[in-house]
Amino acid sequence: MSEMKAVEEAVQSNAAAVAASTVAGTGSGNAAGAAGSQPAGTSASAEALLPTYARFPLTLVKGEGSYLWDDQGKKYLDFMSGIAVTNLGHAPQRIKEALVKQLDELWHVSNLFRIPNQEDAAALITENSCGDAVFFCNSGAEANEAAIKLARRYQQLVAKNGRYEIITFEQSFHGRTLATLTATGQEKVKEGFGPLPEGFTYIPYNDIEALKSAVSGKTAAIMLEMVQAEGGIIPAQREFLTYMKQLCEEQGILLIVDEIQTGMGRTGKLFAYEHYGIEPDIFTLAKGLGSGFPVGAMVAKEKLREGFTAGSHGSTFGGTPLATAAVKATIETIVGDELPQRAAEHGAYLIQQLQAKLAGSPQVKEIRGLGLIVGIECTAPVASLIKGAQEQGLLVLTAGPNVIRLLPNLLVTNEEIDQAVDIIASLLEK
Numbered sequence: 060m061s062e063m064k065a066v067e068e069a070v071q072s073n074a075a076a077v078a079a080s081t082v083a084g085t086g087s088g089n090a091a092g093a094a095g096s097q098p099a100g101t102s103a104s105a106e107a108l109l110p111t112y113a114r115f116p117l118t119l120v121k122g123e124g125s126y127l128w129d130d131q132g133k134k135y136l137d138f139m140s141g142i143a144v145t146n147l148g149h150a151p152q153r154i155k156e157a158l159v160k161q162l163d164e165l166w167h168v169s170n171l172f173r174i175p176n177q178e179d180a181a182a183l184i185t186e187n188s189c190g191d192a193v194f195f196c197n198s199g200a201e202a203n204e205a206a207i208k209l210a211r212r213y214q215q216l217v218a219k220n221g222r223y224e225i226i227t228f229e230q231s232f233h234g235r236t237l238a239t240l241t242a243t244g245q246e247k248v249k250e251g252f253g254p255l256p257e258g259f260t261y262i263p264y265n266d267i268e269a270l271k272s273a274v275s276g277k278t279a280a281i282m283l284e285m286v287q288a289e290g291g292i293i294p295a296q297r298e299f300l301t302y303m304k305q306l307c308e309e310q311g312i313l314l315i316v317d318e319i320q321t322g323m324g325r326t327g328k329l330f331a332y333e334h335y336g337i338e339p340d341i342f343t344l345a346k347g348l349g350s351g352f353p354v355g356a357m358v359a360k361e362k363l364r365e366g367f368t369a370g371s372h373g374s375t376f377g378g379t380p381l382a383t384a385a386v387k388a389t390i391e392t393i394v395g396d397e398l399p400q401r402a403a404e405h406g407a408y409l410i411q412q413l414q415a416k417l418a419g420s421p422q423v424k425e426i427r428g429l430g431l432i433v434g435i436e437c438t439a440p441v442a443s444l445i446k447g448a449q450e451q452g453l454l455v456l457t458a459g460p461n462v463i464r465l466l467p468n469l470l471v472t473n474e475e476i477d478q479a480v481d482i483i484a485s486l487l488e489k
Contacts, residue, residue: 115449122149125468125475127454138479139454140466143288143320143432146347147392148468154350157388158381165380170373176383181356183390187329189338190358194367195378195386199319199345200234202355203282205372206341207238209359210280210313211258213366218311222279225315228264230290230459231283233317242282245290265296270303280313280341285331285429288320291459292427292434297335304337313363316342319355320432323347324393324469327403327430334429352385354378398469399430406430409465409476416484423487424461431471435463435483444486453482 119135121128125148127135140146147154161176168174181193194205207225214222227233231244240248241255249255262269264287281303287293307314316339321331325347328334332342340363345355355377359366376382393399410426410433417423417435424436437444440460448455458464463483467475 117449124148125471133452135449135452135454136475136479136482137454138465138467139456140468141351142346142456143325143466144346145351146323146325146469147350147389147398148470149351151350151392153392154352154385154388157384158352161381161384167376167379167381169375170378174378174380174383176380176387177378180378180383180386180390183387183394184344184356184358187390187394188342188358189332189360190342191361192359192364194357194359194372194374195383196355196357196374197353197376197382198234198355199317199343200236200239200355201374201377202319202343202345202357203233203239203242203317204236205357206282206315206317206343207242207280208372209341209357209363209366210315212371213313213363214279217365220311222277223258224260224275224277224279225258226260226262226270226273226278226281228283228287229261230264230287230293231261231317232287232289233282264290264293265299267299267302270299270306274306274310274312278310278312280315281307282315282317284317284319284321285334286321286326286432288432288464289458291436291462292432292464294427294429295335300335300337307340313340315339318342319345321429323389324399324402325430325432325466327399327406329393329399331429348389349382349385350389352382354382354386356386393469402430402469405467405469405471405473405476406433408473409433409467409480412476412480413483416480417487420484420487428465431465431467431469433465434458435465437461437463437487444483447486448482451482451485453479455479455483 118130119127120130125137127137127149177195184193185191196202196205210225211223214220225242227242227244229244233239233242237252238256240252241259244261260273262273283295285295304314306312316332318330322344323329326334330342332339341357341359343357348354348356406428410428413426413435417426422437424438426435428434441457441463444463445455445457456464
């Protein structure tokens with residue numbers, strides 16, 4: 060029996076057992092029903108969580124490669140990848156082996172000591188990027204928070220020019236901490252959290268004239284995504300980035316690139332900035348960096364070392380032996396197996412198939428993307444289409460109300476792409 064088949068049968072067996080116990084009146088489903096207080100698809104224990112997520116009515120219990128199974132045994136083709144997290148698919152063997160090995164040795168030690176895995180992971184990042192020094196943390200928001208802090212501290216204590224303002228872009232998304240939600244160019248994430256930190260200015264994306272007008276003697280850094288992901292899958296324009304980089308160099312402004320969603324091979328390059336022939340002063344990583352193990356990183360140019368001296372910043376759980384074991388194995392796999400090139404080829408195939416199958420659809424305005432981050436902009440909200448895709452066994456998500464976002468793993472096959480495109484086409488034909 061194949062491993063995939065065994066997974067399916069195990070999940071189906073579990074689902075059958077749950078159903079049987081519910082009918083018999085002994086399972087948790089019956090208890091929830093008897094209480095009469097739980098909506099369908101929830102449990103009593105779910106009430107212990109703050110309602111910060113509008114969750115899909117699915118409970119996923121098993122993943123392998125491009126597929127997930129729910130607690131009823133239903134199989135789904137995953138074109139979400141945990142929002143660009145599981146870039147190597149679910150439960151990749153090489154990362155699992157690295158984590159299991161590290162679990163037998165050492166889980167956590169303070170950053171007051173040397174951590175060999177952390178040093179090795181940092182070296183892998185710098186050897187394969189324009190960066191020279193790495194700070195490890197736990198998430199994308201923390202990585203972006205560190206980037207903002209480093210930019211300000213460098214300008215004020217090293218360059219000694221007193222600059223503090225960060226220019227970001229409308230429809231951007233940079234995180235949920237107070238500083239990073241303030242940096243985010245979307246008002247909806249800021250509601251109720253005021254007063255917000257000062258020192259952020261927002262301008263339209265890809266607008267050179269707006270950039271010229273926004274820069275001042277207070278500007279410490281410009282921060283942007285190479286592809287605005289949450290903002291609708293909007294790639295940066297080459298002319299815009301070329302001008303921005305020249306402006307930064309001329310005026311001593313630091314360029315920060317948020318690679319949280321676009322990094323680690325997703326766009327067809329290891330890092331998205333490589334598409335544009337520029338080198339940021341700082342870039343940030345998370346999501347796909349640990350193949351599902353929570354970890355983030357801020358990567359900086361050599362001159363910025365002076366900005367973060369001992370005691371200036373820290374993270375209790377940043378760069379643990381476990382987290383950086385996952386990072387090492389992930390980078391070695393992505394680079395060693397040339398997965399960015401594979402993502403470029405399969406991303407081109409995905410867009411080609413979407414264009415062919417959706418040609419003439421009155422519901423589709425535009426198909427755009429870079430590598431395996433692809434958006435289908437529709438003429439109306441797509442929430443019902445997301446639900447319809449789930450019903451047909453395909454998991455996708457939105458990027459704004461009118462955009463279907465596709466984020467398959469870097470090892471996705473053409474056959475899996477064909478399957479996903481057929482489902483999407485059937486939904487958009489209705």
